[in-house]
Amino acid sequence: MGFREKTELDTVNQRNTKEYIPAIVVISIVLSSGLILNSFASLFYGRQTRKSAFQIFVLSLSVNFLITNLVLLHDIVELFYFVQYESVAACKLFYVLKHWFVGNSLFFMVAIGFDRYRTVCFPFSKALTLRTAWCVILGLSVFSLGISVSLFSTTDIVRMNITTSHNSTIHGHTCTFSESENLQTLRVINHFVDVSLHGIILSLFVFFYTFITRKLIITRKKVKGNVSGKLKMEVYKIGSAEHSEITSDISTKCEEISEEHPHANTDISMGNRHKEQSTKQFNEKMTNTPSNNKNPGLFNLANKKNHDERTEIVNNGNIETGETGVGRSKDTLSRKKRAKNKSRWERRITIMATVKTVSSIACFVPFYVSMMIITPKLHGDGLVLDVGSIIARRSFMLNSAINPIIMIIFNDAFRQYLKGTLHKVTSKFRVSYRSFK
Known part of the structure; x- marks a missing residue:
């Protein structure tokens, strides 16, 4: 060149x-x-x-x-x-x-x-x-x-x-x-x-x-x-701010039920009476302190027994009513939270992979x-x-x-x-x- x-x-x-x-x-x-x-x-x-x-x-x-x-x-x-x-x-x-x-x-x-x-x-x-x-x-x-x-x-x-x-x-x-x-x-x-x-x-x-x-x-x-179905079933989870309003609704519903079913009031009152009696017995048992007992050792033993019973009821829940204890509910909530976070993470990375491919x-x-x-x-x-x-x-x-x-x-x-x-x-x-x- x-x-x-x-x-x-x-x-x-x-x-x-x-x-x-x-x-x-x-x-x-x-x-x-x-x-x-x-x-x-x-x-x-x-x-x-x-x-x-x-x-x-x-x-x-x-x-x-x-x-x-x-x-x-x-x-x-x-x-x-x-x-x-x-x-x-x-x-x-x-x-x-x-x-x-x-x-x-x-x-x-x-x-x-x-x-x-x-x-x-x-x-x-x-x-x-x-x-x-x-x-x-x-x-x-x-x-x-x-x-x-x-x-x-x-x-x-x-x-x-x-x-x-x-x-x-x-x-x-x-x-x-x-x-x-x-x-x-x-x-x-x-x-x-x-x-x-x-x-x-x-x-x-x-x-x-x-x-x-x-x-x-x-x-x-x-x-x-599933979430909408669970929300309809979990009526017992009521906040303090909504208590009065929901209580009035429940009372109104009870009146309607009593008018349509005359025997319903009897069943409800018997159930309430049984619940009040159980609560009263439980409170008497919990508050029963042998103050007149002259032996302090027995007094302390009774207090320890009552404390153990209260702790067992709180942790394990009431067997008769089917309520869940605090410890068990915390484990359930933590498992649900972990499963929810994992599901959310899987969904996000799947969306990320999809967007990568489209781009x-x-x-x-x-x-x-x-x-x-x-x-x-x-x-x-x-x-x-x-x-x-x-x-x-x-x-x-x-x-x-x-x-x-x-x-x-x-x-x-x-x-x-x-x-x-x-x-x-x-x-x-x-x-x-x-x-x-």
């Missing part, structure tokens, strides 16, 4: 770089956000002591997104040398790594969807062990790598003809799929495999989350029905459309793709940046961890800044 031709190629490349500034800024922001947030997400899930299959899948996805962002930094460099890219090894390696880690993210989200499907739709099934989860991650990674290796052959540095403003033709080079006729069959096979796998992945997403959403809706309706599909849609309808111009003024096409073909990058943002929204523990870490970092920065001043 002569000096004059190289100078004109530099001019074309500088013009393209200025044209691609909006795309460079957008990609830089997306990748920077992904690097920072996925680093926090990887540390958060990696430091947790109690792990489950779901947490391992999310940890693997966060680490994979972090590596993907590091690999995709090459895209920013490429935009500065779009028509002067001459390294064949870097071109082939970049395409293989990009295809591998982007494919990993899709496969890992399928694993998350499968785990949520089993947990929600089959809650009594045996949970995946940690070893099984790691084996799934390793198997999916190896499978994705096997598909990506073929890109070593189908990608290459392509020579392009650029017409300058002086109507002269110069030659540039860009990294893209090879135009060799010998590799035409392999390229078609690779595209067919990619389209088929993406179609299967999309179908699995739809299958898993359709049944998950259906199960959550049915469960929510059942819970609402991932939305991020890939512009990429699929641009790859099908937009063809790079390898002959012309040197502007291979316009700014919109550059951004559309890299829309999948948003997936790595959106993933930790969704975790911040739906995962309270991760949000608190992020706040605490940022607070520590800012505090140390303030201390170092004051000491420097």
